[in-house]
Amino acid sequence: xxxxxxxxxxxxxxxxxxxxxxxxxxxxxxxxxxxxxxxxxxxxxxxxxxxxxxxxxxxxxxxxxxxxxxxxxxxxxxxxxxxxxxxxxxxxxxxxxxxxxxxxxxxxxxxxxxxxxxxxxxxxxxxxxxxxxxxxxxxxxxxxxxxxxxxxxxxxxxxxxxxxxxxxxxxxxxxxxxxxxxxxxxxxxxxxxxxxxxxxxxxxxxxxxxxxxxxxxxxxxxxxxxxxxxxxxxxxxxxxxxxxxxxxxxxxxxxxxxxxxxxxxxxxxxxxxxxxxxxxxxxxxxxxxxxxxxxxxxxxxxxxxxxxxxxxxxxxxxxxxxxxxxxxxxxxxxxxxxxxxxxxxxxxxxxxxxxxxxxxxxxxxxxxxxxxxxxxxxxxxxxxxxxxxxxxxxxxxxxxxxxxxxxxxxxxxxxxxxxxxxxxxxxxxxxxxxxxxxxxxxxxxxxxxxxxxxxxxx
Numbered sequence: 001x002x003x004x005x006x007x008x009x010x011x012x013x014x015x016x017x018x019x020x021x022x023x024x025x026x027x028x029x030x031x032x033x034x035x036x037x038x039x040x041x042x043x044x045x046x047x048x049x050x051x052x053x054x055x056x057x058x059x060x061x062x063x064x065x066x067x068x069x070x071x072x073x074x075x076x077x078x079x080x081x082x083x084x085x086x087x088x089x090x091x092x093x094x095x096x097x098x099x100x101x102x103x104x105x106x107x108x109x110x111x112x113x114x115x116x117x118x119x120x121x122x123x124x125x126x127x128x129x130x131x132x133x134x135x136x137x138x139x140x141x142x143x144x145x146x147x148x149x150x151x152x153x154x155x156x157x158x159x160x161x162x163x164x165x166x167x168x169x170x171x172x173x174x175x176x177x178x179x180x181x182x183x184x185x186x187x188x189x190x191x192x193x194x195x196x197x198x199x200x201x202x203x204x205x206x207x208x209x210x211x212x213x214x215x216x217x218x219x220x221x222x223x224x225x226x227x228x229x230x231x232x233x234x235x236x237x238x239x240x241x242x243x244x245x246x247x248x249x250x251x252x253x254x255x256x257x258x259x260x261x262x263x264x265x266x267x268x269x270x271x272x273x274x275x276x277x278x279x280x281x282x283x284x285x286x287x288x289x290x291x292x293x294x295x296x297x298x299x300x301x302x303x304x305x306x307x308x309x310x311x312x313x314x315x316x317x318x319x320x321x322x323x324x325x326x327x328x329x330x331x332x333x334x335x336x337x338x339x340x341x342x343x344x345x346x347x348x349x350x351x352x353x354x355x356x357x358x359x360x361x362x363x364x365x366x367x368x369x370x371x372x373x374x375x376x377x378x379x380x381x382x383x384x385x386x387x388x389x390x391x392x393x394x395x396x397x398x399x400x401x402x403x404x405x406x407x408x409x410x411x412x413x414x415x416x417x418x419x420x421x422x423x424x425x426x427x428x429x430x431x432x433x434x435x436x437x438x439x440x441x442x443x444x445x446x447x448x449x450x451x452x453x454x455x456x457x458x
Contacts, residue, residue: 034130034347035320036208036279037216038270039339040263041090043083043139043225046289048298049256050315055296057242058253062264063317066283070319071328071363078287079336080381081304081311083164084114084141086286086336087220091122091142091153093340093354095378097449102392103382105141106164107175113382113390115456118147123340124216125154130347133213135204136160138197138220144179151183155218158183159200161193166222169193169229192231194223194255198262202269209273219266223259228293230254234261249294277322280346282339285314301423307379307395307406308423318363325366332370333397334359335377374399376438378445382454396442401431403438412439 047053051060052067079089084105085096092099099120103113124134135157136150141164143149150158163179166172169192172180180187189196201219208215234254242250263283270276288311289295291303297310304311316334318324337356344351345358357375361368379395382388391408400418405411414428414435428435 033278034132034214035323036214036270036275037127037132037343038266038279038281039216039218040266040281040283041087041138041218041220042259042283042285043220043222044287044290044293044295044304045224045256045285045315046295046297046303047300047310047313047315048296049224049252049289052317053298053315057238057245057249058296059257060260062260062267063283063315065264065267066281066319067317069321069326070281070317070324071330073316073318073330073332073334075331075333076284076314076316077312077333077335077377077379078285078314080379081287081306082381082383083225083286085381087141088114088116089335089337089356090339091124092120093123093337093344093351093356094120095337095355095380095445095449097380097382097454098355098452100452100454101142102380102449102454104164105143107144107177109456111384112455113384114454116142116148116153117452118153122154123343124156124218126344126349127216127347128154128156129349131213132347133157133208133211133215134218135215136218136220137200137204138218139164139222140220149184157204159204160197160220161222165225166193166227168227169222192229192258194221194259194262195231197221198265201266205266205269205273205275209275221259221262224252224255224293224295226290226293228252228255230258234258246294252293252295278320280318280320280324282316282318284316284336286336288312288314299422305381307381307393307404309421312379312395323364328366330362330370332359332362332372333377376441378442380446380449394442394446396438396445398438398441401434401438403435403442414438 048055050063052064078086079096080086082104085101088096088099088101100117101114105114106112134155136155138160140150140162144162159182161179163174167174228251238250238254270279288303289297297303300310302308302310338359341351341354341356341358342360345360376398380392382392384390393407394405396403400416402415402417404413413426415423
């Protein structure tokens with residue numbers, strides 16, 4: 001089996017990830033009726049900023065219900081500690097630098113660190129082969145112009161935000177540019193962005209309920225990304241319920257609870273339209289919580305932008321009432337890019353050498369063995385400014401070992417994640433052979449990512 005390269009047709013590479021994909025357990029999963037798929041991705045939500053982990057100052061009953069009704073993944077990782085790369089990985093099944101997105105895609109070229117390769121099919125394009133209607137509502141963040149707009153990359157319907165963060169949740173502008181679209185049309189709706197994306201998702205579900213086609217809805221909220229701007233009534237509710245709460249934390253909690261309420265409305269619409277039982281609901285975040293906004297990443301070290309666990313591990317759960325046994329918890333290490341081959345296997349489409357690995361047996365079978373063949377997991381982030389200067393940070397995880405270079409100008413660190421989950425003790429000096437092995441694997445991944453141009457062709 002050869003590994004498909006997105007940008008270099010003359011290069012055929014057999015990667016460790018492809019070998020792992022061949023070796024992964026492929027238990028037959030028979031699905032008589034294709035499910036609808038609702039993929040909910042939040043923005044910068046902390047690992048413990050969900051109620052199901054017992055967080056005391058926050059209420060997320062609707063996210064909690066997804067976990068309660070299905071399976072919770074406690075070792076789920078975003079592919080990058082910042083936005084665009086994780087979204088690229090999720091929709092391609094590949095490491096983000098391999099598809100041209102090692103960093104954040106931005107408006108201005110001098111501060112842009114990615115260009116999504118136009119040469120491979122995204123998840124919606126693949127699902128359309130099985131008759132799915134495909135839609136994205138919310139944040140795209142993988143390109144601002146042709147050929148990398150949602151409608152050109154497999155989504156039949158787009159209602160949302162082309163760019164990165166919004167400078168204001170009500171004004172919907174970035175650098176005074178309006179990136180709100182309905183398909184290719186520039187729109188200027190009124191209201192809080194979270195409410196708009198919720199309402200548009202409800203409208204889409206009601207429309208699709210009249211169709212015989214299954215649907216794939218990618219609902220990508222901007223919340224709780226900065227600026228932290230909850231509606232006033234939600235902020236007052238938190239202040240009243242949590243006397244003495246820090247004002248900054250209160251604002252973040254209110255923004256998350258407001259978003260959770262929107263998730264509840266979308267789920268209720270599925271129920272009202274008779275679609276809930278046969279809808280696979282996937283909830284995750286694009287990276288760890290933003291500590292300056294007072295996100296709660298639990299006991300994990302650091303947060304968004306960091307290669308430590310707090311920047312990479314994200315709250316994730318999935319439900320499908322008709323098929324997935326409720327109340328389960330998985331500790332299997334999975335990554336955003338694994339959703340691509342998992343969903344392809346679910347709808348009986350063949351994966352073709354993606355870096356991701358399907359975890360469908362774990363998702364569908366309560367008796368399935370969680371253990372999979374060991375693989376390395378690679379993370380990178382390219383950035384500008386004085387701290388990065390266009391260079392990258394890295395992380396490589398294999399088994400219990402984690403090699404970290406958290407910024408270009410910082411030294412390598414090695415952590416034993418079995419005995420040091422908080423990443424407090426750098427043991428690189430005591431384990432030179434482990435460092436040598438992981439460094440060699442890391443260099444190979446960097447070489448493969450380096451094959452891909454990540455700036456817009458001139």
